[in-house]
Amino acid sequence: MAETKSKPKADEFNILITGVGGQGVMTLGAIIAQAAINEGKEVRTSELHGLAKRFGHTEFHLRIGKDAKTTIIPNKSADVIIALEPLESLPLIKYCDKEKTVAFLDSIQIKPTKMDIKEIPYPNLEEIKEKLKSHVKEINMYDASAEAVKQTGKRVYANIYLLGKMLKYKALPISARTVSKTIEKEFGKEGFNLKILDSAMKGKD
Amino acid sequence: MLDVLKPNGSVLLLGDDAVVRGALEAGVSFSSTYPGTPVSEVGDLFCQISKETGVHFEYCANEKVAAEVAAGVAFSGLRSIVSFKHFGFNVASDSIFPLAYHGVKGGMVIVFSDDPNCWSSGQSEQDTRFFAKIGHMPMLEPSNSQEVKDFTKYAFDLSEKYNMPVLLRLTTRIAYGKTMVKLGPIKKGKALGTGKFSNSDKWSTMPPKIIERHAELHEIIEKLEKESSNSGFNKILNGNKGGVGLIASGVSYTCCLEACDRLGLKLPIMKLSFYPYPKKDIAKFIKEYDLKEVLTVEEIEDFIEQQVKQVVAEEGMQVKVIGKELIQPWGEMRSEKIIYALGKMLGIEIPEEKKTPVDVFKRDPILCPGCPHRASFWNIKQTMGAEAVYGGDIGCYILGIFDPINMQDYIVSMGSGTGIAHGIHRATGKTVVAFMGDSTFFHSGLPEIANAVYNQSDMIIIVLDNGITAMTGQQPNPGAGIKCEENAPKLSIEEICRAMGAEVAVVNPFATKKMQETLKEMKDKKGVRVIVSRQPCRLMFMRNAKKNKIKVPVYYIDQKLCKKCGKCNEYGCPAIHYDKKKDMYYIDENMCWGCSVCSQICPYGAIKAKPEQKE
Structure with missing residues (x-):
């Protein structure tokens, strides 16, 4: 297979979200996609359902802009990668570009059962970051799950927390206002979503 | 309101959901399925909107039945749509192939999806396009959700014009890709009960009539080729003359666009979306662009490549057609594969992709926490031993092949675990322990068990009864006691097996000691023994617990x-x-x-x- 240096396109922004099946990868992808649509942008996504994701590695490809042609992000073309579980960021390396890819990681460690059975220790987070470092421009890691549990008692809001951090640092081509409006429309004003988004955007890192 | 039901505007739709919208715009009356990834969502969405839209939907015992029911509806003048995965087409093919001979009155659309790269398919990496040729039926192949919607709607008209079912072929990345769809008006379908079945010899075929009809079908295929040419579904993207051109279909077409963009090349591309492919148009494309080489771009087998080569040979053209020589017939299409092939053809230097740069720990899918299958596997391994021969089947329990369970020595197709178990018993004298799920039991397990009893086999069949078709997203089956959002007769697996003459026991896998005792008792017996290991799917149980605050x-x-x-x-x-x-x-x-x-x-x-x- 070939690898080519991606030519920068006028209108294309590629986001790759990963995690363990059940963590909220699809939900996060759907929110960002809908927010982009609400800003009048063209969106393409690709996901997998069924047996492929039962507590396994999950990927959601999201492409914003009219110059994107496929639903799958080509190699070396991700602008942002989001890993709701740090270990799962490593299979995404082929999509990363040292010059531009910004990574957002949750520090939560969900140990694969295979590691328990084979008594392989989960690598420490610095080790994972070290592996990723030479393939991306920037790594941002947050205790998103820990924060979510602290604030809501539930781990599932970690994805929204990470989204808040991305908006805080303007890592996405969508305004924070559109995202919170989208969340409000899809999930209602009540509940934890808007609160955790807000706390991530305003809180210290 | 669900996006798929919006009256107008543009929405982001999953390929599967776009099928449903297309059918609604065509005025469909009836939909059926046996769930299979990656098209399970077609049926699930029909189920969800059934009451609101008045489109009747049914989960069927297997794909063959689903196709037959849809055919009966179409025989009676109403529009019907049936969906299943590629392996489901195999099951249904026995009834589908004669349908072109018989003809249908109301439009009938058969939606199926291939799964290149086997994301959710354990049996084979099958290319089902060849069935269109065997079945003498037109096949439409969309490349994004907009086309899925438009082609589905059109397929009903096409079906009624030629009185035969129309195939709509998806692949995983089309079924599970989302792109923008401009919606058209929804049309109310004819109500169930208003269909008319006219008794005529039209619906029965026997030689010599069947051979006369076969001859007719070949004439129709020629007409359909013209229809394909006039449909506007096969498109040509303008490019430079005198060099390389591309011919592609479906998701591969979008990869061609991406690849040419990235290489900064302006090559002419022909998109084929309507089988039978228009031979004249293919020849015209090659001639008009004065092509020296053609790269056919398609997933899995060389379906398009062979037909383009045939056109070139028939027309005596001096053009080299390259396909599988440069793009392998396995795995799914990526723009990188096309970049590599074009690099070879055009002499552009493209660096080889490095192997995965870091060692990645592969996180395999795994049975859920609290999964009753894990408990069944555990209890069985404690009593039957790790060295016993375990017959596998299709369902979530496929995941039992991984560490630390390591059970199931063969997995072939739905229901096959039991049939093969009998063969192994005949050849070796061994008593095989064969698994099947409750959905598999009703899908194809029944004749397997009947055969085992009739031929006096010796085996232990474990029916892993979690009360639902779990792997594809929790669809009901005849043992579940529910159908699409309504109560339904609950068929008893144990009573059926007893009636067939098997020795039967029902156990609870979470009561480990008791289940192991029963297993030991059954192990000491002879003949066909069925053990129904019953405990609800834990994912379903947890969802219900959350809903009901248990x-x-x-x-x-x-x-x-x-x-x-x-x-x-x-x-x-x-x-x-x-x-x-x-x-x-x-x-x-x-x-x-x-x-x-x-x-x-x-x-x-x-x-x-x-x-x-x-x-």
Whole structure:
């Protein structure tokens, strides 16, 4: 297979979200996609359902802009990668570009059962970051799950927390206002979503 | 309101959902399915909107039945749509192939999806396009959700114009890709009960009539080729003359666009979306662009390549057609594969992709915490031994092939576990333990068991009855007691097996001691023995518990009592972990779904339910 240096396109922004099946990868992808649509942008996504994701590695490809042609992000073309579980960021390396890819990681460690059975220790987070470092421009890691549990008692809001951090640092081509409006429309004003988004955007890192 | 039901505007739709919208715009009356990834969502969405839209929907016992029911509706003048995965087409093919001969009155659309790269398919990497040729039926192949919607709608008209079913072929990345769709008006379909079946010899075929009809079908195929040419579905993207051109279909077409963009090339591209492909148009494309070389771009086999080569040979053109020579017939299409092929053809230097730059720990899918299949596997391995021959089948329990369960020595197709078990018994004299799920039991297990009893086999059949078709997203089956959002007759697996003459026992896999006792008793008997291992799918159970605010216990390991024997870890539940540094076994509370099996496995009583429970 070939690898080519991606030519920068006028209108294309590629986001790759990963995690363990059940963590909220699809939900996060759907929110960002809908927010982009609400800003009048063209969106393409690709996901997998069924047996492929039962507590396994999950990927959601999201492409914003009219110059994107496929639903799958080509190699070396991700602008942002989001890993709701740090270990799962490593299979995404082929999509990363040292010059531009910004990574957002949750520090939560969900140990694969295979590691328990084979008594392989989960690598420490610095080790994972070290592996990723030479393939991306920037790594941002947050205790998103820990924060979510602290604030809501539930781990599932970690994805929204990470989204808040991305908006805080303007890592996405969508305004924070559109995202919170989208969340409000899809999930209602009540509940934890808007609160955790807000706390991530305003809180210290 | 669901996007798929909006009256107008542009929405982002999953390919599967776009099928449903297209059918609604065509005025469909009836939809049926047997669930299969990646098209399970077609049926599920029809089920969800059935009451609101008045389109009747049915989950069927298997794909053959689903196709037959849809055919009966179409015989009676109403529009019907049936969906299943590629393997489902194999099951249904026995009834589908004669349908072009018989003809239909109301439009009938058969939606199926291939799964290049086998994301959710364990049997083979099958290219089902060849069925269109065997079945003498037109086949439409969309490349994005807009085309899925438009082609589905058109397929109904086409079906009625030629009185034969029309195939709509998806692939995983089309079915599970989302692109923008401009909606058209929804049309109310004819109500059920208003269909008319006219008794005529039209619906029965026997020689010599069948051979006359076969001759007619070949004339129709020629007409359909003209229809394809005039449809506007096969498109040509302008490019430079005198060099290389591309011919592609479906998702491969979008990859061609991406590849040419990235290489900065302006090559002419022909998109083929309507089989039978228009030979004249293919020849015209090659001539008009004065092509010296053509790259055919398609997933899996060389379906398009062979037909383009045939056109070139018939026309005596001097053009080299390259396909599978440069783009391998396995795995799914990526723009990188096309970039590589074009690089070779055009002499552009493209650096070889480096192997995965870092060692990646592959996280395999795994049975859920608290999955009753894991408990069944455990109990069976304790009594039958690791060395017994275990016959596998299709369902979530496929995941039992992984560590630490390592059970199922062969997996072929739905229901096959039992048939093959009998063959192994005949050849070796061994007593095979064959698994099948409840959905598989009704899908194709029944004739397998009938055959085993009739031919006086010796085997133990374990029906892993979790009350639902779990793997494809929790669809009901005839044993579930429900159909699409309504109560339904609940067929009893044990009563059916007893009626067929098998020795039957029903067990609860979470009661490990009792289940193992029953297994031992059954092991000592002879003949066909069926053990129904019954416990609801834990994912379904947890969802219901959440909905109905039922508390589920959470288990923990009392470190004072734990002797670190590691027996709980051998069970392979994703909630149980081992911390090597601290030499400590522990349960992740967030992951525990409270099945209690680990507490029964622990020889020291160290695993206990927490006094407080989670909601």
